[in-house]
Amino acid sequence: MPSLFDPYDLSGLRLPNRVVMAPMTRARSIDTIPQEHAAIYYAQRAGAGLIITESTQVSVQGRGYLCTPGIHTAEQIAGWRRITDAVHSAGGRIFVQLWHVGRASHTSLQEFGRAPVSAVAVAAADTLVQAYDAEGKPAQVPASTPAALDIAGIQRVVDDFLSAARNAMAAGFDGVEIHAGNGYLFEQFINGALNTRDDRYGGGSIDNRLRLLLETVDVVAEAIGKERVGVRVSPFARLNDLHAFSGEEDTWLALAKALSQRHLAYVHVSHLGTSDFHQAFRGAYRGTLIMAGGFTAETAGQALEAGQIDLAVFGRPFIANPDLVERMRHGWPLAEAEREAFYGAGMRGYIDYPPFLVDERVAA
Numbered sequence: 031m032p033s034l035f036d037p038y039d040l041s042g043l044r045l046p047n048r049v050v051m052a053p054m055t056r057a058r059s060i061d062t063i064p065q066e067h068a069a070i071y072y073a074q075r076a077g078a079g080l081i082i083t084e085s086t087q088v089s090v091q092g093r094g095y096l097c098t099p100g101i102h103t104a105e106q107i108a109g110w111r112r113i114t115d116a117v118h119s120a121g122g123r124i125f126v127q128l129w130h131v132g133r134a135s136h137t138s139l140q141e142f143g144r145a146p147v148s149a150v151a152v153a154a155a156d157t158l159v160q161a162y163d164a165e166g167k168p169a170q171v172p173a174s175t176p177a178a179l180d181i182a183g184i185q186r187v188v189d190d191f192l193s194a195a196r197n198a199m200a201a202g203f204d205g206v207e208i209h210a211g212n213g214y215l216f217e218q219f220i221n222g223a224l225n226t227r228d229d230r231y232g233g234g235s236i237d238n239r240l241r242l243l244l245e246t247v248d249v250v251a252e253a254i255g256k257e258r259v260g261v262r263v264s265p266f267a268r269l270n271d272l273h274a275f276s277g278e279e280d281t282w283l284a285l286a287k288a289l290s291q292r293h294l295a296y297v298h299v300s301h302l303g304t305s306d307f308h309q310a311f312r313g314a315y316r317g318t319l320i321m322a323g324g325f326t327a328e329t330a331g332q333a334l335e336a337g338q339i340d341l342a343v344f345g346r347p348f349i350a351n352p353d354l355v356e357r358m359r360h361g362w363p364l365a366e367a368e369r370e371a372f373y374g375a376g377m378r379g380y381i382d383y384p385p386f387l388v389d390e391r392v393a394a
């Protein structure tokens with residue numbers, strides 16, 4: 031019976047345990063460049079079997095929020111190099127989550143104030159993004175109406191992911207996770223209710239709606255090695271104004287099968303609906319399946335033992351517990367993260383959570 035604390039062979043990368051740190055946007059980059067404090071933050075959490083970084087945009091076009099990092103300029107790559115070096119020196123392993131927000135963006139974040147892009151020119155209703163208001167001040171503003179990508183634009187997106195994956199290797203990452211969940215660009219193409227394109231990237235055909243993601247996965251895998259590529263999806267999560275569509279289960283299961291054939295490092299799900307659907311997805315995807323969403327040491331251990339997942343992904347618990355693996359291993363109590371400091375808020379609630387033993391020593 032595998033336990034959370036057993037090692038795992040992730041396509042040749044040896045993980046000392048099966049606890050993964052979830053990708054979490056913390057919005058503390060300056061001018062899209064990840065800072066020295068992020069090196070401290072991630073190195074503090076190097077006890078994770080694997081760290082997946084916060085969402086990181088592959089291009090200016092892919093950006094949807096202030097203070098998130100990119101991986102498309104020399105300065106950003108240099109910033110990430112400090113972080114991967116710090117994590118590796120602390121004994122950890124780290125993948126970068128590659129991100130394009132699609133229509134979840136605002137003209138004030140785009141080059142020359144252009145419209146953001148998506149599968150179709152339909153704005154995400156009731157969706158706020160962190161950008162600039164009419165006076166140029168940072169503010170929560172409604173997502174702008176996007177332009178539909180033409181074929182040349184789609185090719186540029188694929189190329190941007192390819193460059194970003196190469197940059198990730200130059201920055202010293204162990205691999206990349208392609209973010210195809212949470213209602214961002216890839217899911218905007220996958221969703222049959224939104225994507226009504228009439229070309230080979232959309233419409234009623236499942237293959238068409240999966241094409242952008244699979245073409246991206248293929249070029250990235252070809253460039254950096256399939257064993258270094260993970261993909262994250264969030265079926266039925268309904269984020270960023272995406273809704274139910276006909277053939278939804280079949281779409282996700284077709285994706286699971288297609289990814290299975292590609293022998294990637296892993297598929298990461300943050301939401302899988304019912305247990306029947308989980309079982310069907312697990313059956314369709316034969317590789318390493320990792321999952322996030324409300325795990326405790328106990329429930330994660332049960333999911334591992336039941337063979338539902340291969341690695342357990344923890345998000346919020348890692349914010350306030352840099353030594354989460356050790357705390358769970360010893361049954362030590364967990365600290366609670368301060369929600370107000372999830373995003374932005376400087377160093378408070380970021381690099382100031384001590385490991386348990388230090389806490390105890392201070393208390394003694």
Ligand SMILES: Cc1cc2nc3c(=O)[nH]c(=O)nc-3n(C[C@H](O)[C@H](O)[C@H](O)COP(=O)(O)O)c2cc1C
Binds near residue numbers: 345
């Ligand atoms: C502050 C915060 C930021 C997040 N940012 C991202 C992100 O950048 N990319 C992503 O795929 N998921 C993101 N998520 C979702 C987490 O990866 C994870 O799925 C979620 O927190 C559920 O796991 P948990 O219950 O262990 O926290 C974020 C969650 C939180 C709390």
